[in-house]
Amino acid sequence: MVVQRNTWQRERVREALADARGFVSAQSLHATLRDENTGIGLATVYRALAGLAAQGDADSLQSPEGESLYRACATRGHHHHLICRSCGLAVEIEATDVEQWARATAAANGFIEAEHVVDIFGLCASCAAARASERDAD
Amino acid sequence: MVVQRNTWQRERVREALADARGFVSAQSLHATLRDENTGIGLATVYRALAGLAAQGDADSLQSPEGESLYRACATRGHHHHLICRSCGLAVEIEATDVEQWARATAAANGFIEAEHVVDIFGLCASCAAARASERDAD
DNA sequence: CGTCAAGTTGAGAACGATTATCAGTACCGC
DNA sequence: GCGGTACTGATAATCGTTCTCAACTTGACG
Numbered sequence: 230m231v232v233q234r235n236t237w238q239r240e241r242v243r244e245a246l247a248d249a250r251g252f253v254s255a256q257s258l259h260a261t262l263r264d265e266n267t268g269i270g271l272a273t274v275y276r277a278l279a280g281l282a283a284q285g286d287a288d289s290l291q292s293p294e295g296e297s298l299y300r301a302c303a304t305r306g307h308h309h310h311l312i313c314r315s316c317g318l319a320v321e322i323e324a325t326d327v328e329q330w331a332r333a334t335a336a337a338n339g340f341i342e343a344e345h346v347v348d349i350f351g352l353c354a355s356c357a358a359a360r361a362s363e364r365d366a367d
Numbered sequence: 368m369v370v371q372r373n374t375w376q377r378e379r380v381r382e383a384l385a386d387a388r389g390f391v392s393a394q395s396l397h398a399t400l401r402d403e404n405t406g407i408g409l410a411t412v413y414r415a416l417a418g419l420a421a422q423g424d425a426d427s428l429q430s431p432e433g434e435s436l437y438r439a440c441a442t443r444g445h446h447h448h449l450i451c452r453s454c455g456l457a458v459e460i461e462a463t464d465v466e467q468w469a470r471a472t473a474a475a476n477g478f479i480e481a482e483h484v485v486d487i488f489g490l491c492a493s494c495a496a497a498r499a500s501e502r503d504a505d
Numbered sequence: 506c507g508t509c510a511a512g513t514t515g516a517g518a519a520c521g522a523t524t525a526t527c528a529g530t531a532c533c534g535c
Numbered sequence: 536g537c538g539g540t541a542c543t544g545a546t547a548a549t550c551g552t553t554c555t556c557a558a559c560t561t562g563a564c565g
Binding site: 291297324326331335338339343344348349351352353357 | 429431433435449451458460462464465468469472473476477478479480481482483484485486487488489490491492495
């Protein structure tokens with residue numbers, strides 16, 4: 230049974246995702262690959278990303294604007310992110326305390342099969358500096 | 368300057384939101400109001416919800432499926448939720464520790480203007496029980 | 506290397522949620 | 536009641552994502 234084939238498209242998506250410093254949307258990833266030369270299809274990018282996410286090679290989350298963002302993460306397994314809302318830069322963070330708190334809170338209220346969403350959005354140092362100098366320029 | 372007018376539509380949306388035990392989507396809220404009799408428009412529901420959320424009378428969050436969900440919350444000000452992914456029931460929770468952790472983590476990584484998303488999704492006791500008896504029935 | 510079955514691809518259609526448009530309406534202060 | 540203006544609602548438009556399906560690749564087998 231051939232479960233999955235290797236195609237250059239999937240490989241390119243994986244590379245592009247790895248090249249991106251932080252979280253990127255499927256749309257912008259597609260745009261990037263489009264620019265490079267490849268006539269890769271949007272649907273293929275979505276499929277590849279969904280596949281990567283499914284097998285744990287990528288993390289996905291919803292931006293506050295409702296887009297799905299993806300990232301190739303160094304840390305496999307459960308972890309959270311500190312994300313720059315300007316450039317998308319993401320820092321992987323552990324939150325052992327929060328995990329416990331989440332589990333305890335869920336249990337205390339009779340909830341089972343609890344999953345939690347814990348992410349921090351802000352401006353990274355670079356973007357903060359960039360914005361500060363923009364302000365100065367005004 | 369008339370800033371905002373009172374219309375029965377906005378009031379109905381507020382009521383319907385209050386009647387719902389937990390988070391509901393704009394779509395289902397519109398469906399509910401539609402059933403009641405009112406020929407209220409979908410756009411109006413969206414506008415009312417956005418308004419309520421803007422003035423702090425309602426909380427909004429994105430479901431894992433990408434829909435925007437709204438809820439009339441008893442607690443004004445910053446708080447988080449424990450949400451049943453089956454019936455939408457939501458429990459308001461305080462997470463002082465998590466707030467601090469979020470702030471500290473952001474600061475430690477040079478991030479400013481940090482906001483955090485902290486929500487727990489699970490199955491509430493009722494839904495868990497309901498599902499258990501369904502299982503038995505099979 | 507050629508063949509073949511089945512997984513993949515890509516263009517575009519389809520879809521669902523949300524937002525914008527705009528003429529008609531209802532609210533509010535006078 | 537009047538007038539101005541914010542609001543409404545039907546519909547179109549937008550945007551991200553998924554589906555469809557014919558054409559194409561890949562990989563196993565000989």
